[in-house]
Amino acid sequence: MEKKKAGIYSFTGCSGEQLVILECGAKLFELLELIEIKSFLMAQSNNEKAILDIVFLEGSITTKKQEKELKEIRTHSKMLVAIGTCACFGGIQSMNLGEPGWKKRFQKVYGDNDKLFKAMEPFESKPCDTFVKIDYYIPGCPMDKEQFLHSVARILNGNPPYLYKFPVCTECKWKENDCLLLKGIPCLGPLTRGGCGAICPSYNLPCVGCWGPIEEANVASEYKLLIEKGYSPQELQRKMRKFGGVTMMEYLKKIKKQVK
Amino acid sequence: MRRISIKSLARVEGHGGITVTIDGKKVKDVRINIYEGPRLIEELVVGKSPEDVLNIVPRICGICNLSHRYAALRGLEKALDMKLPLRTKLTRDLMLLGEIIQSHSLHIFFLSLPDFLGYSSAMDMVDNFGEEVKRGIALKSFGYRIMELISARMIHGENPILGGFGAHPSKSALIEIKDRANNLMSDAEKTVELMASFDYPSYAECETIFMALNPLDGKYGFVGDSILISTGEERNVEEYKKVIQERVVPYSFAKRSRYNGEPFTVGALARMNLFGERLTGKAGKCFKKLYSTRWLKNPFFNNLAQAIEVLYSLETISRLVDSIMKLREPMIEKPSNTLSSGIGTGAIEAPRGILYHHYSIKDGLIADCDIATPTAQNLDDIERYLRIAVNNLLSAGIENNLELKLEMLVRAYDPCISCSAHSIKIEGIHNLFNLHTDEH
Numbered sequence: 243m244e245k246k247k248a249g250i251y252s253f254t255g256c257s258g259e260q261l262v263i264l265e266c267g268a269k270l271f272e273l274l275e276l277i278e279i280k281s282f283l284m285a286q287s288n289n290e291k292a293i294l295d296i297v298f299l300e301g302s303i304t305t306k307k308q309e310k311e312l313k314e315i316r317t318h319s320k321m322l323v324a325i326g327t328c329a330c331f332g333g334i335q336s337m338n339l340g341e342p343g344w345k346k347r348f349q350k351v352y353g354d355n356d357k358l359f360k361a362m363e364p365f366e367s368k369p370c371d372t373f374v375k376i377d378y379y380i381p382g383c384p385m386d387k388e389q390f391l392h393s394v395a396r397i398l399n400g401n402p403p404y405l406y407k408f409p410v411c412t413e414c415k416w417k418e419n420d421c422l423l424l425k426g427i428p429c430l431g432p433l434t435r436g437g438c439g440a441i442c443p444s445y446n447l448p449c450v451g452c453w454g455p456i457e458e459a460n461v462a463s464e465y466k467l468l469i470e471k472g473y474s475p476q477e478l479q480r481k482m483r484k485f486g487g488v489t490m491m492e493y494l495k496k497i498k499k500q501v502k
Numbered sequence: 503m504r505r506i507s508i509k510s511l512a513r514v515e516g517h518g519g520i521t522v523t524i525d526g527k528k529v530k531d532v533r534i535n536i537y538e539g540p541r542l543i544e545e546l547v548v549g550k551s552p553e554d555v556l557n558i559v560p561r562i563c564g565i566c567n568l569s570h571r572y573a574a575l576r577g578l579e580k581a582l583d584m585k586l587p588l589r590t591k592l593t594r595d596l597m598l599l600g601e602i603i604q605s606h607s608l609h610i611f612f613l614s615l616p617d618f619l620g621y622s623s624a625m626d627m628v629d630n631f632g633e634e635v636k637r638g639i640a641l642k643s644f645g646y647r648i649m650e651l652i653s654a655r656m657i658h659g660e661n662p663i664l665g666g667f668g669a670h671p672s673k674s675a676l677i678e679i680k681d682r683a684n685n686l687m688s689d690a691e692k693t694v695e696l697m698a699s700f701d702y703p704s705y706a707e708c709e710t711i712f713m714a715l716n717p718l719d720g721k722y723g724f725v726g727d728s729i730l731i732s733t734g735e736e737r738n739v740e741e742y743k744k745v746i747q748e749r750v751v752p753y754s755f756a757k758r759s760r761y762n763g764e765p766f767t768v769g770a771l772a773r774m775n776l777f778g779e780r781l782t783g784k785a786g787k788c789f790k791k792l793y794s795t796r797w798l799k800n801p802f803f804n805n806l807a808q809a810i811e812v813l814y815s816l817e818t819i820s821r822l823v824d825s826i827m828k829l830r831e832p833m834i835e836k837p838s839n840t841l842s843s844g845i846g847t848g849a850i851e852a853p854r855g856i857l858y859h860h861y862s863i864k865d866g867l868i869a870d871c872d873i874a875t876p877t878a879q880n881l882d883d884i885e886r887y888l889r890i891a892v893n894n895l896l897s898a899g900i901e902n903n904l905e906l907k908l909e910m911l912v913r914a915y916d917p918c919i920s921c922s923a924h925s926i927k928i929e930g931i932h933n934l935f936n937l938h939t940d941e942h
Contacts, residue, residue: 254539256920257515258564258657264612265646265656267639274625285612286623287512287909304539334561335541347545364540384564384657438655445654445661445668450557452658480550484557 246295246398249281251315253301253308254335254367255328258384260284260300269391276398294319296397299370302328302335302487306363309373316374323397324369324376325390327383331454331487335367338483340491369488378403381435383452383485389437406436409456410449414440422448423464426471428481433459433490451485455493462497503530506892508905511912513613513623515565516919520888520908527896532889534881534912536756538919544871552578552664552861555868559859562873563921564657565608568601568649569852570873571662572725573859576848578664581863583844587832590666593652596679596822597662598724598850599815600648605853606770606808607645609916610697611638614805617910618700634696637689641812644682648819651675665835676823683819687784690813694788697809702802705900706891706911709799710883711764712772713746715739715851722773722780722814724851730776731761739849742858743872746879756878756922765882768855769916770807771797778810785814801887801914808853808916842866852876854916877915877922884915 252260263270264285277296281289297319303309316322324330332339338347344366370376380393380403393403406412410431414421417440422429429448431440435456442449455461461482468478483490506522517538523531543562547555559574560567572594579586612624615634621627628635646656652671653659661668671679711733715726729737729745737745746759759766774789775797781789788810797803847860855876862870891911895904 252517254541256561256564256567258567261564261608261657264608265643267643271625271628279625282623283510283512283517284515285513286625287616288622289510289512301539304541307537308539334546334558335543337546347542348540350545362540367539367541383561387656441654442660442668447654447660447663447668450660452557477551480554484554 243276245276245278247280247292248277248296248298249292249294249315249319250279250298251281251300251311252284253299253312253329253370254304255301255326255333256384257284257300259298259326259329259382262384262387262390263298266387266391273391273394291318295321296394297322298325299323299329299376300326302332302367302369303373304335304364304367306365312370312373321377321397322370322374323378323380323393323403324371325380325382326385327381327452327454327485327487328367329370330379330381331485331489332367332369333383333487334485336369336487337485339366339368339488372488380405381454382437386437386439407457408436409459410434410436410438410440410443410453412436413438414443416440417444419443422446423467428468428471428473428478430464430481432464433461433482451482451490453485455486455489459493461490461493465497506904506908508909511909513616513913514917514919515563516917516922518917518919520912522888522892522908524892524896529889529892529896532885532892534885534888536919536922538756538922544873547868547871550868551866552582552863552868555861555871556663557660559873560658562875563918565605565918566601566852566854566857566921567658568597568653568662569850569857570859571653572598573848573850573852573857574861575662575664576850577846577859577861578848578863580846580848581844581861582664582837582842582846584665584835584837586665586835587829589670589826589829589832590835592822592826592829593667593670594662595723595725596819596826597649597652599819599822600645600652602645602724602853603812603815604642604645604649606812607638607642609853610693610805610808610812611635611642613916614913617906617913637693640689641686641693644686647682648679651679663834665837666832667834670831673827676827680820680823683816687813687816690809690816691784691788694792694806694809694813697806698792700805702796702800702805703907703910704800705894705898705907706801706887707796707799708887708890710886711761711766712775713761713766713768713856713879714773714776715849715856717777720780722777722785726849726851729849729856731766732772732776739858740847742847742849742860742874746874748874748878756881756919757874758882759874759879760882765886766879767801767883768876768879769804770811770853771801771804772855773851774807774810781810781814783817785810785817788813801884801911804914804916854918854921855879875918875921877917877919880915880917881922884912884917887911
C-alpha cells in the first residue's frame with residue numbers, strides 16, 4: 243500500500259496535541275509505516291508543501307496570517323482533521339467571544355496602537371471551521387492518545403473516526419463515582435463531551451468542561467439546577483464559557499430567554 | 503547589506519523565526535521574531551476565581567503545564583495566606599520532577615539530538631540510533647507517567663488544587679514511581695555519556711549572567727523564594743519586576759528582560775553554574791567529572807546540563823517517595839485569609855528556568871495577574887549569542903550551513919514560544935509590530 247501523505251500544522255494553543263502525537267511511542271513508529279509526514283514543524287526540520295491526504299490541525303485562529311495559512315492548507319489537503327479543543331471550539335482564548343469591546347481588551351494588553359493592529363490583523367480566537375470546511379473533529383484538552391490512534395486507524399481504512407456521543411457523565415457512572423452535582427458542586431459533566439474517562443470527578447473534582455460542549459447539551463437544565471443551588475448567573479457563565487468556545491456561546495444565547 | 507532569514511524555526515515549541523542583517527562582514531541586527539498568536543491569558547484571568555485561574559494558566563503551555571500550575575499555586579496561596587502540609591509540598595515537588603524529566607527528554611532526544619547526529623527528526627534516527635530513540639521514549643514516557651499519576655492526566659491534569667490535591671497519589675502509584683525511577687537510572691547515565699560525547703561548537707562563546715531560584719533547602723532543586731544571580735546578588739522573588747526589568751521590542755510578541763541593562767540566562771545551565779556543586783550521588787559525580795569553565799560561556803552545554811538534571815531527578819525521586827510515604831495524607835488546606843484578598847508572587851524553576859506568577863486578589867476574584875516565563879527572559883541573551891555566532895563565523899570565513907548553525911544555537915536554549923508569547927503588556931510603546939509581514 244502506498245503511504246498516505248500527512249501534515250501536522252499548529253496555530254494558537256499550547257502544542258498539547260503535537261505532544262500527545264509524539265508520546266504515542268512505539269505506536270507512532272507503527273503509524274509511520276502507513277503514513278509519510280510531510281510537515282511537522284515541531285518534530286522535524288525537512289518540511290515541504292505537498293498534496294496531502296490527511297492533515298491534522300491544532301490550535302485556534304487568532305490572526306489574519308493564520309487565517310490565510312489555514313485557507314491555503316485547505317487548497318492542497320484532501321481531508322482536514324481538527325484536533326484538540328482549541329482547533330475544534332476555539333479554546334480558552336475564545337471564552338469571551340461575542341462580548342463587546344474585543345479591540346479594547348486587546349489594547350489593554352498590547353497597547354493603544356493602530357499600526358500594530360493593522361500590521362498583525364489580530365482578532366478574537368475562533369475555531370478552524372469558522373474559515374474552512376473541517377472533515378473530522380477529535381476534541382480534548384489535550385486530545386486522548388488512544389482516541390487519536392484509533393481515529394487515525396479508522397481514517398486510514400476509509401472510515402470516519404468513532405467518537406463518544408455521550409457526555410462525561412456516562413463515563414462517570416461507569417466508574418461508579420458519586421454525582422458531584424447532587425452534592426451541589428458545579429460539575430460540567432452533563433454538558434461536556436465524553437472521552438477523557440471522567441478524570442476530574444474520579445479525583446473528587448468537578449468537570450471544568452475542557453473537552454468542549456457535547457451536541458444537544460441540556461444547558462438550560464443544568465443552568466436552572468445550579469441557580470437553585472445558589473450559584474450566580476455570572477459565576478455559571480464564567481464556568482460554562484471557560485472551554486466552551488463558539489458552541490457554548492451559541493447555547494447560552496439560545497437559553498437566555500428560557501432561564502429568565 | 504544582506505539578510506539571513508529563517509522564517510520558521512523547526513524543532514522548537516511554538517512559532518518563531520530569526521532575521522540577521524549583515525553589513526559587509528559585520529552583523530548589523532539580529533532579531534528573533536515571535537509569530538505565536540495572541541491569547542491575552544493575563545487578561546482572561548481577571549475577574550475569575552483562583553480556582554478558575556488554575557484551569558486556565560496551565561494551558562499556556564503543553565510541555566510545562568505543571569510548572570505553570572505550581573507557580574500559580576504558590577502565588578495564589580501566598581496571596582491567600584495558606585500554609586501547606588509537608589506531604590503536599592513534597593508531592594508537588596515530585597510532580598515537578600516528572601515534568602523536568604519529560605521536558606528535558608523531549609528536548610534532548612526529539613529536538614536537539616537530530617542536529618548532533620545529522621538527522622531531520624528523531625523519527626528518522628530510528629534505523630541507525632534505535633537504542634537512543636528507545637531510551638528517549640522511555641525517559642519521556644516515565645516523566646509523563648509521574649505527571650499523570652500525580653496531576654491526573656499526562657497533560658493539563660487538574661488534580662493539584664489550592665491547598666492540596668483532589669486526591670493524593672496512592673501508595674501503589676508512589677511505589678510504581680520509585681521502582682521505575684530506579685530501573686531507568688542506567689538509561690539516564692547513558693544519556694549523560696551521550697550528551698557529553700559531542701564536541702560542542704565554539705562559535706558562540708562569551709560569558710553571561712546566570713539566574714536561578716535558590717532552592718529552599720540549600721540543596722540542588724527547583725523551588726525557592728529568592729533569586730540567585732551570578733553577580734553575587736540575591737533578591738526576594740517579590741522583587742522580580744526590578745530584577746528582570748521587562749520591556750517590549752517592536753518585532754516580537756514576547757516581552758524581553760534585562761538585569762541592570764544586561765541580557766541574562768535562566769534554565770538548566772544557569773542552575774548548574776550557580777549551584778551544580780551542591781549535587782550529590784551519581785549526578786554529583788557526573789557534574790564533577792564533566793564541568794568546565796566553558797559551561798559559563800557556551801549555551802550548547804545546556805544540553806548536557808539537562809541530561810545531568812534528568813539523572814538528578816531520577817535519583818531524587820527515590821528519596822522523595824520515601825519521605826512522602828512516611829507522612830500521613832493531609833486534608834485539603836483552606837485559606838486562613840477569610841477576606842479573600844491579597845497579593846502574592848510565586849516562583850518555581852520550570853524546565854527552562856525561573857517562572858514567575860504574580861496575582862492580586864480582591865474579594866475572591868483576580869484583580870491583576872502578571873506572568874514572566876523563562877523563554878521570554880532568555881530571548882535577549884539568545885539574540886546576543888546569535889550576534890556573536892554570526893560575527894565569529896563570518897570573520898572565520900565559514901558560510902556553509904550558517905542557518906543550521908544558528909538554529910542549533912537557538913535550539914540549545916530549548917525555547918518554548920507558546921510560553922514566551924502568552925501576552926505582553928505595552929506602556930506607551932509605538933511602532934510595535936513593524937513585523938516582517940512583507941516576508942509572509
